[in-house]
Each structure stands twice: as structure tokens, then as C-alpha cells.
Amino acid sequence: MPxxxxxxxxxxxRRPNKIKRYKPDMAIVPYDDFITDIMNILGMxxxxxxxxGRIKICAWLALFCSLIxxxxxxxxxxxxxxxxxxxxxxxxxxxxxxxxxxxxxNPFPLTAMWS
Amino acid sequence: AVGQSEDESGENAxxxxxxxxxxxxxxxxxxxxxxPSPAPSSNAPPRSDEDTFVAKEAPAGGSxxxxxxxxxxxxxxxxxxxxxxxxxxxxxxxYDPLEFEGFEEDRPPAGAGRNPPKQQELKIAEVxxxxxxxxxxxxxxxxxxGCLLLYLVWYATGKTTNSKLVQAWLDVHLDLLKAHFSLVxxxxxxxxxxxxxxxxxxGEKALKFIKEADHVYTLWCSGRQYVEGLVVTLKLKKxxxxxxxxxxxxxxxxxxxxxxxxxxxxxxxxxxxxLGKKAATSRLSKEMAELGLFCPDRKSGDRFGLPSSMNVxxxxxxxxxxxxxxxxxxxxxxxxxxxxxxxxxxxxxxKVDETQKDKQLKRPEPAKILQxxxxxPKDVGSPNDAMERMHPLLLLSxxxxxxxxxxxxxxxxxxxxxxxxxSVQEEFLKSTHAQRQEAAQLRREEKRRExxxxxxxxxxxxxxxxxxxxxYRKEMxxxxxxxxxxxxxxx
Numbered sequence: 001m002p003x004x005x006x007x008x009x010x011x012x013x014r015r016p017n018k019i020k021r022y023k024p025d026m027a028i029v030p031y032d033d034f035i036t037d038i039m040n041i042l043g044m045x046x047x048x049x050x051x052x053g054r055i056k057i058c059a060w061l062a063l064f065c066s067l068i069x070x071x072x073x074x075x076x077x078x079x080x081x082x083x084x085x086x087x088x089x090x091x092x093x094x095x096x097x098x099x100x101x102x103x104x105x106n107p108f109p110l111t112a113m114w115s
Numbered sequence: 116a117v118g119q120s121e122d123e124s125g126e127n128a129x130x131x132x133x134x135x136x137x138x139x140x141x142x143x144x145x146x147x148x149x150x151p152s153p154a155p156s157s158n159a160p161p162r163s164d165e166d167t168f169v170a171k172e173a174p175a176g177g178s179x180x181x182x183x184x185x186x187x188x189x190x191x192x193x194x195x196x197x198x199x200x201x202x203x204x205x206x207x208x209x210y211d212p213l214e215f216e217g218f219e220e221d222r223p224p225a226g227a228g229r230n231p232p233k234q235q236e237l238k239i240a241e242v243x244x245x246x247x248x249x250x251x252x253x254x255x256x257x258x259x260x261g262c263l264l265l266y267l268v269w270y271a272t273g274k275t276t277n278s279k280l281v282q283a284w285l286d287v288h289l290d291l292l293k294a295h296f297s298l299v300x301x302x303x304x305x306x307x308x309x310x311x312x313x314x315x316x317x318g319e320k321a322l323k324f325i326k327e328a329d330h331v332y333t334l335w336c337s338g339r340q341y342v343e344g345l346v347v348t349l350k351l352k353k354x355x356x357x358x359x360x361x362x363x364x365x366x367x368x369x370x371x372x373x374x375x376x377x378x379x380x381x382x383x384x385x386x387x388x389x390l391g392k393k394a395a396t397s398r399l400s401k402e403m404a405e406l407g408l409f410c411p412d413r414k415s416g417d418r419f420g421l422p423s424s425m426n427v428x429x430x431x432x433x434x435x436x437x438x439x440x441x442x443x444x445x446x447x448x449x450x451x452x453x454x455x456x457x458x459x460x461x462x463x464x465x466k467v468d469e470t471q472k473d474k475q476l477k478r479p480e481p482a483k484i485l486q487x488x489x490x491x492p493k494d495v496g497s498p499n500d501a502m503e504r505m506h507p508l509l510l511l512s513x514x515x516x517x518x519x520x521x522x523x524x525x526x527x528x529x530x531x532x533x534x535x536x537x538s539v540q541e542e543f544l545k546s547t548h549a550q551r552q553e554a555a556q557l558r559r560e561e562k563r564r565e566x567x568x569x570x571x572x573x574x575x576x577x578x579x580x581x582x583x584x585x586x587y588r589k590e591m592x593x594x595x596x597x598x599x600x601x602x603x604x605x606x
Contacts, residue, residue, distance in 0.1 A: 013295055013339055013340050014294075014295065014296060015297065015338050015339055016297040018337075018339075018340075018343075019298045019337045019338040020338075020344045022302065022335035022346075025465060026335070026346055026375075026377065027333045027346055027348060028333075028373050028486070033328070035356075060259050063263070067263065067266055067267075068358060071266075071355050071357075072329075072356055072359075073328065073329075074331070109252040109253040109254075109256060110255040111252060111255055
């Protein structure tokens, strides 16, 4: 039940002549969202390990990191003050290539590595 | 002998599958070993090549397999490669018979006792792949792929629930916003304005939130009296991120609706005020520099008739009483757990990161903003009900805009406010004094270099000489008096 705050209908409060266009820096964007950056860097490190050292677990973790980075990515949209799409794309490519390479070079399942 | 060894290795292979988890080396020591000493892996490859050649005729393939599995896995692929090569060699009969002329005679005597060994029909032992690369061994991979798919499904559902919430907010609040603002929803990128006709044809283009992230949506409205613009930011839970959702089960955080109003310069008087839940105000005082500068002391809310869970940070005592009239207090009482904080400031400066900080010579022009943050109720069923509760809070914000416009500081409050701002300005100038010094120095040198360059470029010699003289005289004049003063003191 909305509280009765009535606005005088008589004088229209709108001012079409005083319109100001939107600029990205006006928004209250939460700056504390570093998860994407951390995950991307972590993903790159792990995929390097997976690619060079042929450690399959690192390649899998790298894929998960880039996926988490993708989920938290900020503004893939056009009018973007922060654009993470390039970073996310590159970390995906790197982690998938690490995974494929580590399986091509050493096609044994993960269990073999542990035993 | 070859057949027998096959069963043995076959049986080994069977056990191998069951004991795949056991340590590889451990398995190696079990079977009765013909050659007890495990060859050191370093020189294993060359010896095993020669062995396999010999092993092919006499003993079973098992021993070759044992040596092979002693090396690490890479060698196994090497081992198999040798087998293929070996068999390829034997098939081709073109090797030169002369080469083997003396070979038959000097066979070892033991062989001569029995009838000469007939050419054995060669049979390659079917070597089982030790580690089992068939599909059922990849169960860990299937588990991981399952987690990936689960994450993706969670992402999709989370994203849609968030966009449904945003759509519900828009459905509830659209007509109120259109009554108050002539421009609702602006991407800022399109050259022409989303005109009225766009909206009437149901042009969804304009009336859309800007998607900052999967859980953050912003909407810009402009074109209202006293207000340059109003930004509504819906900061929802990260439903699209599985990890965060799990984390939020232990430390819950509400969906938030933040409204920031950019007031016009002459519409708001000079005061800074913040009231809200204790946690929210402390977080905000860290985030907003002017709260620390202008309102150091923190008062509890009950004094002003606010619910007890709230406290107040005010620069001027009278501004609290002026803003919190009966209507506002009733709304705050009714929606106590929804209201996070209400923040009024005429000295708002966007946060400047350290790199540009020292380049700022003059203090930038502060903006006048009102920022209100509300939490969406958690236990409400459908998105529409949750947004229904937000409607009066948006009304409250617009009401506060008019209230701030009508509020004028009393004389002594005005003086106090001016004094505060003056001291902050001086402090800023003091802190950037060094930088301004350097900048002035740079400018002077720049000017002198310009001067010199102009003189050199001068074509006709006499004007050039005149310019040089003038420059020299100016130099001397500048340096001249200092020298005189020193002389007088020394006498």
C-alpha cells in the first residue's frame, strides 16, 4: 500500500529543454569487483602450467577460472566504461588450448596421473 | 613358450585394470622376474631395442613388456614404435643374403645339440595398453565436464532471473518515471535523443536498462526541474555465478537499488548529510571523502526520531531537522529494513585513482548529488511484489529532491559551511603546492626557450642583433641587483 506522497499534478515537473545525456562516469558502478581480473590472471598462469608442464589438472582449473571470469565480466554492452570481453575471450582461448594440448601430448586419463 | 606367456601377460593385463590405482612401480615388482635387477631407466632404451630383437625369437613378449613398463610412459610410446619398426623390417625380404654368409656356422654350440632351429613362425604378442585408455577410464574427466555444464546452466538461469527482476522493476516504476522525467533510459551513445514517438511505438530501444554486468543494471533519466539527471542502479546478487551464490549462502547480501540524483548547481545549498544503518554509514564514510572531511562526529538516530538501527553523520545540526520532516520519518519508520542509507552532499568528487592524483593542480568542481540506497526485501515471492515495495522509496527520493530544493541554510549555518569549505580548499592548495611550483617552473623555461628560438629564426641581421641586445639587457637586469646587494653587505 504505497504511502500517500502525492505530487501536485498541476505544474508538470518535467523540463524537456534541460535534458542531459548519459555519460558512463555518472553511474555508480561497484569498483570493488576485481574477481574478473583475478580469475583471468589466475587462468592464464594455470593454462601456462598446463601447456608447458603438461599438467592436465592445471588446464582444467584454468578453464574453470576463465569461466568464472566470464560470469563476473563487467559490461559486455556497447556503452561500456569497463569492457572485459577481450580479456575474457583471450583467457578462454588460452585455457582451452592448454587443455587440448595437454591431452594431445599425453592422452592418458587423469586417474593415470595420480596413480 | 610364446602362447604361455600370452596368457600370463593377458592375466597380468586383467589384474592391471583392477589395480590401475596402485603405484605403477609396485605392480612391476610382483610378477616373478627373470632379470631381477631393474635396468636404470637412463640406458634402458638402447638395451631394450637389442633385447626386443632377440626376445622376438626366444622368450615371451612379457619380459620386453616388463622392461618397457619400467621406463616412464613416454618410453612406452617409444617402445611401441620400435615394435612396429621391428616387424616392418622383418617383413621386407630384400636384405642382402651375402651379408649373412658366415652367420649360420658360428651359431652357439648349445643350439647345435638339438635339431637345427627351424624358422619360427613369427607371432607378435598382443601387448595390452598398460594404463587403459578406453572410455570408462576417463570418469574424472566426465565429472569435470559435468561441473562445467552445471556452472553454465546455473549461469543461464541466474542471468534470466536477474533480467526478470530488472524487467519487473521497470514495469512497476515506468509510469512514475515518465511522469517525472522527459527522458527515461538513455544509452548515451545514440546521437539523436530517444524521442517521445520512440517510446509510444513501444520502442524498447530507449526504455532499457544499460547492462553494466550480469548483476548490475543502470538507468539514466533526465529532464526534470531542479535535477540534471537521476541514475538508478540495480545492484543485484550475483545469481549467475555459482561460486558466489554458494559463498552468499554463508554471508548473505541483499539486492540493492541505488538512486543517485545529480542536482543542478543553484538548486542545492551547501551542506553534507548522511543517515542510514550503522554498517552502511561507516562503509560510506570510507568510500566518500567529504564525509570524513565535513562530518567527523556520528550521532545516533533516536535523537531525530529515526529508528534506533540508524545513525546520522551531519555537518550542520539544523540540516537534519530540516530534511527529516514528518512524512519522511513515517516512510523511514515503515520501510526501516529496506533503507540502507540516504546521502546528501554538495562536495561530491568522483574517486580519482593515485596516478592522476598528483597531476591535479586545481581542485575540480565538486558535483552536488543525493545518493539513496535501498535493499530489496528478501523473503518476497514473485519479483513484482519485491518491486512493489520499492515504489514508495522511489517516491521518497523524488520527494527529497524537492525538499532539498526548498531547504535554505540559516545565516550562521551558512557561515559555518563556508568556513569548512574554505579550509578544505586551502588544505588542497597546500598539498598541491609543490606540483604547482614545478608547473610554473616548466612554463617559465618553456617561454624562455621560445624566446631564444624566435631570435635565431630572425632573417635580417640587424633586427636579430636588436632582439639579442634586448634579451641580454633583460637577462642582466634580472641578475643585476642581486650582485649589488651582496657588495654592500660585505663592506
